[in-house]
Amino acid sequence: MPNQSTCRVCAGTVTEFLDLGQQPLSDAFRLPEDTSAEFTYRLAVGACADCAMVQLMEEVPREKMFHQDYPYLSQGSAVMREHFRALAERFLSTELAGEDPLVVELGCNDGTMLRTVAAAGVRHLGVEPSGAVADLAAEAGVRVRKDFFEESTALSIRDQDGPADLVYAANTFCHIPYVDSILRGVVALLKPGGAFVFEDPYLGDIVEQTSFDQIYDEHFFLFSATSVDAMARRHGLELVDVERLPVHGGEVRYTLALPGARTPSAAVAALLAEEQARGLHDRxxxxxxxxxxxxxxxxxxxxxxxxxxxxxxxxxxxxxxxxxxxxxxxxxxxxxxxxxxxxxxxxxxxxxxxxxxxxxxxxxxxxxxxxxxxxxxxxxxxxxxxxxxxxxxxxxxxxxxxxxxxxx
Ligand code: SAM
Structure with missing residues (x-):
């Protein structure tokens, strides 16, 4: 009997299909003189029979991964700096082109994307729990809240800043197992015509390229259009756009909106059909x-x-x-x-x-x-x-x- 766990999205049954063994925290770089026992967990991945979401079988507590010394920096790659600059420019002329707009970014890290928004004088807030990287964002003129985004954070942001035109997350939403709280927070925070845009490694690319190293403690979910569509519906949202991205070995940028607020693009139906045709979620x-x-x-x-x-x-x-x-x-x-x-x-x-x-x-x-x-x-x-x-x-x-x- 294969190992099973409970789906973090729909509480269905997740059946394991790959065991990558006992693994350490992927970003825990140790000093040579540190002889303390290293934290490990079993890295294994499975798929939900009900909603198709591919996810880790075991969850690592968030504070072990995202803390004062979290070392990843968005600005480390010239390609990613340009990726985020171009995206920020696009947001400024689309989602953020209205009257006194507000964008909230989950996992803004060192503020690479929000710097361009801040420089344009547009209202913004980065929510970033990892202390040192959040400090870098603040030093670059980005408004940051050192916190984990979840429902309570969203409600307090709404109280303070009002509703948002755009909630954005890059390489962050797939890191967060507690999706119920996140999506309730997003729904509470968005204006009726607003959008939740997020980009993460794409299951379709991971399977096609056998890029198994995309699977580690921080990447709790491996999203696809099929699983994101089901997750969005469950939380009173609608998948209205998908965009394939070449960065980080192949990602998809998903756009969710309140049902009926936007007409879904042809790209959504096309990617859903492609996943179905290739049997992406088949055992x-x-x-x-x-x-x-x-x-x-x-x-x-x-x-x-x-x-x-x-x-x-x-x-x-x-x-x-x-x-x-x-x-x-x-x-x-x-x-x-x-x-x-x-x-x-x-x-x-x-x-x-x-x-x-x-x-x-x-x-x-x-x-x-x-x-x-x-x-x-x-x-x-x-x-x-x-x-x-x-x-x-x-x-x-x-x-x-x-x-x-x-x-x-
Ligand atoms: N968005 C940046 C990028 O794409 O380069 C950073 C991505 S980094 C891999 C993931 C970031 O998500 C980390 O900076 C981490 O601290 C942050 N994070 C993790 N859980 C979060 C949460 N619940 N709310 C907000 N940020 C979170």
Whole structure:
């Protein structure tokens, strides 16, 4: 009998289809001298038989993940800075073009998106529980509330600022298991004609590319149009638009509105039909995905062990949250990957979660260049490969494991 849990959206039965083993917190980079026991949980993913929502089987308490020292910074990628600047400009000329508009962003992080809104003099509020990143947003002129967004937060924002034209969340809504509270809050906060827009990794891309490292503690839900449509209806909202995005390895931007407030776009029906046609939520498709993940684990470990036997140096590139899933699933430690190069100061000179692989600043990557770089930040491959032309010129090769293990 496969493992089962209760759906966080509809209380239906969630049946497990992939077990990724005991895993640490994906963003808990430890000081080398820290010998305390590392928190772990079982990372496994299942699908709800009733509403199709794909979700983790076990939940990690939110305070363990999002706290004063949460290290992820939105501004770390030039592609993402431009993505959020362009989106903010679009919002300013659409959702925020009316009389004295208000936008509330969940998980505004360092304020990368809201900076453009603030610079335009438009009313805004970022809700961000992680202290250090929220401080960066405030320093950049963004109005921030250090808090978890949930129903009570939404009600107090409405009391203070009035209703919102737009509630927005990027790479945040899928992090939040308590959807009932969030969506009740969103409904309470929105103006009748307002919209809740959120963008998150897309189940369709994850299955197609076998990007299993999108599954980790923070990514509680793997959304699809089918599951978001069902979730929206359940909470008195309607899915009125979907937009495929190339960022972060493939995402969808969903727009929800109050029923009847907007005419759903043709893109919604098209994506729902596409998911149906490819059987995205069928057990056989999800089982096939799980089989491919196990094959990647075997192939990656075999490649790294072969390179080690040949005396080759392999360095990791990008100490992403995603990399924790890969290293801990495959059992990759400092014996196979010398260190991980990363630009984020809060991760440098620390040890990667679980694996204990040291994280070093980018200067170490070129001192001297290794023969092979295991690209953990494969979702930024084009940007990184262009930046690391010198690595190539020195004869370096990239190892990728999505959609399968290959060297380029
Ligand atoms: N939106 C940014 C982006 O796309 O680059 C940051 C994404 S980061 C992966 C997720 C953010 O969500 C973190 O900064 C975290 O602190 C925040 N977060 C988690 N739970 C939240 C909640 N209930 N309300 C608001 N923010 C939350």
């Amino acid at each position: 056989a498709v999800l089982d096939g995905f799980a089989d491919r993940v196990r094959a990647i684990r075997t192939d990656l470990l075999a490649l790294l062990e072969d390179l080690k036997a040949k005396g080759e140096r392999v360095v990791g590139y990008g100490a992403t949250a995603k990399s924790a899933t890969v290293t801990n699933l495959c059992g990759i430690g400092p014996d196979l990957v010398e260190f991980i190069s990363d630009t984020t100061p809060a991760k440098q000179h620390r040890l990667a979660p679980g694996s204990g692989i040291p994280v070093r600043p980018p200067a170490a990557f070129a001192d001297p260049h290794p023969g092979y770089a295991l690209l953990f930040a494969w979702n930024h491959a084009a940007e990184i490969m262009a930046k690391e032309e010198a690595f190539r010129e020195a004869g370096g090769k990239w190892i990728l494991y999505v959609p399968d293990v290959h060297v380029v």
